[in-house]
Amino acid sequence: MTDEIIVNKRGEAGMDMVQDTMEEFLAAADVRAVYGEPIQHDDTTIIPTAEVLSGLFFGIGSGGGAGTDEDSSKPMQGSAGGGGGGGRVLSRPVAVVVASPEGVRVEPVIDITKIALAGLTALGFMVGMMFRMSSRRRSLPEIEN
Amino acid sequence: MPLIERETKTGNSRQVGDYNLTPLTQVLKIQTPGHHARFIWNRPKAIVVKTPDGQEQVLPVIDVTRIAIWAMLAGGLLGAIAVRILFWNR
Numbered sequence: 001m002t003d004e005i006i007v008n009k010r011g012e013a014g015m016d017m018v019q020d021t022m023e024e025f026l027a028a029a030d031v032r033a034v035y036g037e038p039i040q041h042d043d044t045t046i047i048p049t050a051e052v053l054s055g056l057f058f059g060i061g062s063g064g065g066a067g068t069d070e071d072s073s074k075p076m077q078g079s080a081g082g083g084g085g086g087g088r089v090l091s092r093p094v095a096v097v098v099a100s101p102e103g104v105r106v107e108p109v110i111d112i113t114k115i116a117l118a119g120l121t122a123l124g125f126m127v128g129m130m131f132r133m134s135s136r137r138r139s140l141p142e143i144e145n
Numbered sequence: 146m147p148l149i150e151r152e153t154k155t156g157n158s159r160q161v162g163d164y165n166l167t168p169l170t171q172v173l174k175i176q177t178p179g180h181h182a183r184f185i186w187n188r189p190k191a192i193v194v195k196t197p198d199g200q201e202q203v204l205p206v207i208d209v210t211r212i213a214i215w216a217m218l219a220g221g222l223l224g225a226i227a228v229r230i231l232f233w234n235r
Contacts (some may be wrong), residue, residue: 030154047159051208058182106204115213130228
């Protein structure tokens with residue numbers, strides 16, 4: 001009974017720790033994570049912006065058991081607990097805010113490499129479909145009247 | 146907290162030169178039942194610019210890279226469907 005209570009307390013403490021981590025994780029994804037610190041250059045101020053993708057997962061478990069030893073026929077008790085988790089934060093620049101005496105404007109950040117990769121994937125998909133359809137036509141038996 | 150939550154957050158205003166800039170972000174939060182996993186997508190939405198004469202202007206932050214990638218993939222999918230239809234009728 002006492003061990004069961006200790007196991008439950010350990011489990012609750014573990015859950016509290018995970019909840020605290022989760023709260024810190026959520027707090028990190030606020031406005032300050034997206035808009036960077038302003039960079040001053042002569043009369044112009046540049047504010048970088050980025051999108052932030054973050055994921056966090058965890059699992060925790062604990063348990064206990066009681067039994068008797070065959071040799072000594074003494075009652076035996078045991079308990080164990082464990083947990084694990086992981087997470088990842090991804091950040092990608094989206095645009096820069098340029099503030100100068102002429103005015104404020106938003107300049108996009110264009111990732112040519114990603115666009116080119118997406119274009120090649122799309123082209124590959126189309127060419128693959130073309131080859132698949134042409135090979136299917138060739139493999140069909142001709143019907144003689 | 147609901148399973149899927151979408152909200153627009155307003156950051157602290159910054160005085161840059163003569164302009165007062167207020168950043169806006171859009172946050173999408175997804176969590177699984179049981180609170181075992183959480184996913185957050187935080188992206189810039191717009192900048193609210195206040196000029197010294199009191200005019201307010203909203204400048205949207207457009208993610209050109211994301212739009213281009215989705216356009217390319219949609220074009221590839223539509224192209225593949227078009228190729229399939231064209232070859233099917235021959």
